[in-house]
Amino acid sequence: MGASELNKQAPNIFVWLLLLGMPFWLPAIGGYTELGTRAVVLGLAAMSLNFLLGYTGVLSFGHAAYFGLGAYGVGMTIRYLMPSTIVGILVGTLVGTLAAAIIGPLIIRLRGVYFAMVTIAFGQVFFFIAFRWNSVTGGDDGLSGWTRLPLDFGFASIDIQHNARAFYYFVLVVFALSVGAMAWLLRSPFGRTLIAIRENEQRARFLGIPVDQHIWISWVISCCFVSVAGALYALLNNFIDPRALYWSQSGDFVIMAVLGGMRSFWGPLIGAAIFVVLQDYLSSQTENWMSFVGLFFVLVVLFFPRGVLGVIRRKVTS
Amino acid sequence: MSLLRVENVSKQFGSLVAVNEVSMIVEPGELCAVIGPNGAGKTTFFNMISGFLRPTTGRIVFDEEDVTLLVPARRVWRGIARTFQITEVFPELTVRENLRIPVEVAAGYRLSPWLSRDTDTKIRARVSELMDMGGLASKADRLVGELAHGDQRATEIMMALALKPRLLLLDEPTAGMGDQETYDITQLIRKLHREQKLTIVLIEHDMRVVFHLADRIMVLSEGAMLAEGTPQQIAANEAVQAAYLGKAAA
Amino acid sequence: MSGYGIVSSMTQLVLFNIFNGLIVGAFYALMALGLSLILNLSGVINFAHGGFLAIGGYIAYTLMPYIGFWGGLVVAPLLTAVLGLLVERVLIRRVYGRDPLYSLLLTFGLAFMFEDGTRFIWGAQSLPFQVPGWLVTPLSNQYFFLTGYRLFMVLVVAIAVMGLFLILGRTRLGIRIRAGTLDLETVSVLGVNVRVLRNMNFGLGVYLAGLAGVLAVGQLGLQPTIGASLIMPSFVAIIVGGLGSLPGTLLGGLLIGVASGITTVFFPSATEAVIYVMMAAVLLVRPRGLLGEEGRF
Numbered sequence: 001m002g003a004s005e006l007n008k009q010a011p012n013i014f015v016w017l018l019l020l021g022m023p024f025w026l027p028a029i030g031g032y033t034e035l036g037t038r039a040v041v042l043g044l045a046a047m048s049l050n051f052l053l054g055y056t057g058v059l060s061f062g063h064a065a066y067f068g069l070g071a072y073g074v075g076m077t078i079r080y081l082m083p084s085t086i087v088g089i090l091v092g093t094l095v096g097t098l099a100a101a102i103i104g105p106l107i108i109r110l111r112g113v114y115f116a117m118v119t120i121a122f123g124q125v126f127f128f129i130a131f132r133w134n135s136v137t138g139g140d141d142g143l144s145g146w147t148r149l150p151l152d153f154g155f156a157s158i159d160i161q162h163n164a165r166a167f168y169y170f171v172l173v174v175f176a177l178s179v180g181a182m183a184w185l186l187r188s189p190f191g192r193t194l195i196a197i198r199e200n201e202q203r204a205r206f207l208g209i210p211v212d213q214h215i216w217i218s219w220v221i222s223c224c225f226v227s228v229a230g231a232l233y234a235l236l237n238n239f240i241d242p243r244a245l246y247w248s249q250s251g252d253f254v255i256m257a258v259l260g261g262m263r264s265f266w267g268p269l270i271g272a273a274i275f276v277v278l279q280d281y282l283s284s285q286t287e288n289w290m291s292f293v294g295l296f297f298v299l300v301v302l303f304f305p306r307g308v309l310g311v312i313r314r315k316v317t318s
Numbered sequence: 319m320s321l322l323r324v325e326n327v328s329k330q331f332g333s334l335v336a337v338n339e340v341s342m343i344v345e346p347g348e349l350c351a352v353i354g355p356n357g358a359g360k361t362t363f364f365n366m367i368s369g370f371l372r373p374t375t376g377r378i379v380f381d382e383e384d385v386t387l388l389v390p391a392r393r394v395w396r397g398i399a400r401t402f403q404i405t406e407v408f409p410e411l412t413v414r415e416n417l418r419i420p421v422e423v424a425a426g427y428r429l430s431p432w433l434s435r436d437t438d439t440k441i442r443a444r445v446s447e448l449m450d451m452g453g454l455a456s457k458a459d460r461l462v463g464e465l466a467h468g469d470q471r472a473t474e475i476m477m478a479l480a481l482k483p484r485l486l487l488l489d490e491p492t493a494g495m496g497d498q499e500t501y502d503i504t505q506l507i508r509k510l511h512r513e514q515k516l517t518i519v520l521i522e523h524d525m526r527v528v529f530h531l532a533d534r535i536m537v538l539s540e541g542a543m544l545a546e547g548t549p550q551q552i553a554a555n556e557a558v559q560a561a562y563l564g565k566a567a568a
Numbered sequence: 569m570s571g572y573g574i575v576s577s578m579t580q581l582v583l584f585n586i587f588n589g590l591i592v593g594a595f596y597a598l599m600a601l602g603l604s605l606i607l608n609l610s611g612v613i614n615f616a617h618g619g620f621l622a623i624g625g626y627i628a629y630t631l632m633p634y635i636g637f638w639g640g641l642v643v644a645p646l647l648t649a650v651l652g653l654l655v656e657r658v659l660i661r662r663v664y665g666r667d668p669l670y671s672l673l674l675t676f677g678l679a680f681m682f683e684d685g686t687r688f689i690w691g692a693q694s695l696p697f698q699v700p701g702w703l704v705t706p707l708s709n710q711y712f713f714l715t716g717y718r719l720f721m722v723l724v725v726a727i728a729v730m731g732l733f734l735i736l737g738r739t740r741l742g743i744r745i746r747a748g749t750l751d752l753e754t755v756s757v758l759g760v761n762v763r764v765l766r767n768m769n770f771g772l773g774v775y776l777a778g779l780a781g782v783l784a785v786g787q788l789g790l791q792p793t794i795g796a797s798l799i800m801p802s803f804v805a806i807i808v809g810g811l812g813s814l815p816g817t818l819l820g821g822l823l824i825g826v827a828s829g830i831t832t833v834f835f836p837s838a839t840e841a842v843i844y845v846m847m848a849a850v851l852l853v854r855p856r857g858l859l860g861e862e863g864r865f
Contacts, residue, residue: 015680017453034453041726045684053669059668059669059672061672090460103848106848106851106852106855107851110609110855110856112668113607113611113612113613113668113671113672114807114811116613116668116672117613117803117806117807118807118847120800120803121800121803121804121807121847122844122847122848124800124844125841125844125845127839128838128840128844129841131840132837132838132840132841133837137583161417161851178843182829184431184432184433187435188430188431188433189422189427189429189430190428190429190430190431192415192418192419192422193419193422193423193428195408196408196409196419199408199409199410199411200371200406200407200408200409202402202406203406203407203408203477204419205391206370206390206394206399206400206402206406207394207399207419207423207477208370208391208394208395208420208423208424208428208481209391209419209428210389210391210392211391212660214428217429221639242523247800248676248680248796251615251673251676254669254672254676255672255673255676258673280686281708288684288687288688290680290681290684291678291680291681291685291688292683293680294677294678294679294681294682295681295682296677297673297674297676297677297678297680298659298674298677298678300673301663301670301673301674301677302659302662302674305666305670
């Protein structure tokens with residue numbers, strides 16, 4: 001590995017070291033492990049959204065739906081079908097991905113604000129199903145009466161159920177696999193066609209890229225990983241309620257991506273971490289935390305549109 | 319056998335007839351120029367060939383296949399590539415990246431999640447070859463958006479060429495350029511036409527470029543075909559002089 | 569079907585729900601028209617539109633002891649519109665011409681602030697909202713659901729919609745808004761002050777939200793979440809009716825209202841979900857909505 005290659009890898013190494021050491025340094029500065037787990041889970045959601053938003057240039061405001069489907073998928077699998085954490089995650093991911101694949105053809109011809117509007121509206125279908133189908137989903141009260149279960153490999157078992165640290169590392173492994181897959185895709189010929197679409201859709205089209213088809217695939221990939229995140233989120237809380245698929249949750253994902261920096265791979269993770277810490281702090285301090293979160297949206301848009309990493313990168317290049 | 323046959327194509331926008339019953343035949347290896355005053359319908363005509371617009375009536379046949387209703391990407395796959403009047407590139411990517419994308423698409427890898435080392439080497443070699451041909455090798459790793467207009471245009475032409483087209487459509491390749499840049503681009507087009515035996519149809523305003531390059535010229539005026547012929551025939555045509563050259567001189 | 573004068577309870581139930589759906593649809597349409605106006609001219613999806621609706625209702629509630637229901641109906645939407653003009657001037661204006669992402673996030677944040685703000689000022693509990701007594705009495709014993717207030721609401725919405733189309737068709741402001749929707753650049757070159765135009769247009773859109781707010785609370789009661797619950801159906805109204813088309817938006821609002829009304833009879837738990845199914849069906853056949861123009865193929 002040459003010096004320039006090492007330079008390029010430095011941020012990645014730094015991020016992975018931070019993530020690996022999280023359960024050790026986070027409590028030391030006043031946090032707790034579950035907070036770190038939440039940041040990683042929501043970070044995965046925001047990075048998945050950013051696959052579409054930042055790398056394909058398509059504005060989705062409906063990702064909460066697939067996040068929620070992943071969450072309900074894992075909860076309902078463990079409760080009704082099969083007491084296995086892994087199977088639950090697989091089912092949750094499959095359900096979210098399938099729903100996205102089916103809805104895809106209806107929306108891929110739209111762009112910009114219209115795409116945002118239609119994705120957010122479609123998300124509401126799943127919200128109302130979760131909200132109304134009391135007997136199965138628990139309705140407004142949420143789906144409880146299940147918990148994540150220890151990983152059982154036959155020869156050994158890891159207790160992610162009671163050991164918060166073990167669960168954190170389990171989440172980190174799933175996170176690494178997902179994020180690794182996305183990074184790999186972005187560096188492939190297919191990934192380059194997505195960047196081409198983001199940069200100049202018309203040019204991409206006249207270079208022989210069937211833009212709608214590629215956006216559809218990117219949408220499905222993005223929703224697939226956001227449903228992985230949703231499944232982890234349900235496992236983290238041992239609970240899931242319809243608020244996880246409400247439209248305001250989609251807005252949270254978008255602000256995380258923007259806050260951290262949409263044009264950088266790790267940006268959304270940083271945005272998610274800031275958002276999670278801020279929300280944790282505000283909700284413990286004031287009843288009116290929603291106002292502050294709203295204000296936070298406004299301030300980010302007005303004063304911080306490039307996000308943390310966008311600003312840093314700009315300082316470095318200038 | 320002709321490469322492109324445009325048969326009685328019309329395009330109507332509301333009550334405005336932009337192109338009216340225009341036909342055209344392009345033989346393989348030809349360089350054909352479409353000229354005409356502003357608003358003559360040249361770009362609309364072009365847009366119908368490339369698939370940007372769908373004709374109201376008429377047929378477009380490419381290599382004995384009716385492509386009238388095909389979307390742009392499918393026409394590209396069959397061998398029709400184009401550039402735009404206002405340069406369309408990926409400004410925030412480097413020259414190398416700009417060229418790599420069409421090279422991969424043309425090689426059939428647009429959906430590939432990975433490339434073998436072997437393929438990767440071949441693709442890099444092809445990108446280098448294109449950069450050399452377009453005189454862009456020294457700017458390979460610069461962002462296209464930061465390049466001079468002439469180099470951006472050269473990049474765009476090489477991107478189209480990367481698709482290995484059988485028909486290249488150039489929409490005003492020298493628009494907005496100075497004399498030197500115009501000369502360079504003209505030389506590039508001539509080189510591609512001669513060395514690659516590439517069939518080219520271009521729209522152009524600069525008469526020096528047209529008369530220098532074209533084997534055959536087609537004159538559009540007010541949406542209809544006014545005249546067609548060799549550069550000598552067109553230069554001598556009185557109707558053309560009245561409608562077009564007269565105006566340019568005035 | 570029923571005989572002379574006696575209407576079967578099923579028919580009556582269906583009629584009741586169709587009529588109810590029409591009223592709900594009229595709300596959706598009123599709100600969606602305002603959203604559409606802003607979207608078409610400025611390219612901004614105003615997520616805070618529901619918040620403006622709620623504020624309209626709360627202002628009317630606060631002023632009613634002093635100026636009565638009628639006074640509230642006239643004054644509250646105007647005050648809401650003034651607030652809209654201010655918000656546009658101070659905040660929304662800054663994101664015009666930027667990636668649509670930013671206008672979405674900005675109005676998203678505003679929606680949070682409005683909802684929480686109304687909760688802070690007026691409390692989270694549902695507040696009673698008095699409409700004049702004679703408006704509440706049923707007009708017919710048989711069609712018990714035909715209260716004066718319901719008819720009155722439909723009437724007000726009809727007048728507001730006619731007023732809107734008159735403004736757009738006949739006044740200088742309206743003609744400029746329509747022209748600007750088609751080609752803002754040309755309108756600007758012709759000497760129209762685009763900043764003022766967008767400001768007025770935003771105010772007009774918010775006025776409609778305020779008006780819908782006053783009417784809605786008379787029917788649905790007043791709570792901070794009323795805005796959030798009405799905004800998604802308004803989106804659906806726009807998408808179903810046709811992107812960029814105001815008559816389409818009106819049609820879309822009424823259609824989804826009636827559809828959810830009818831669904832209430834046969835499959836009550838799908839009342840909310842049905843409009844999204846409808847949206848899916850429309851998008852499948854016409855990607856730009858019923859009356860929307862095909863932008864490209």
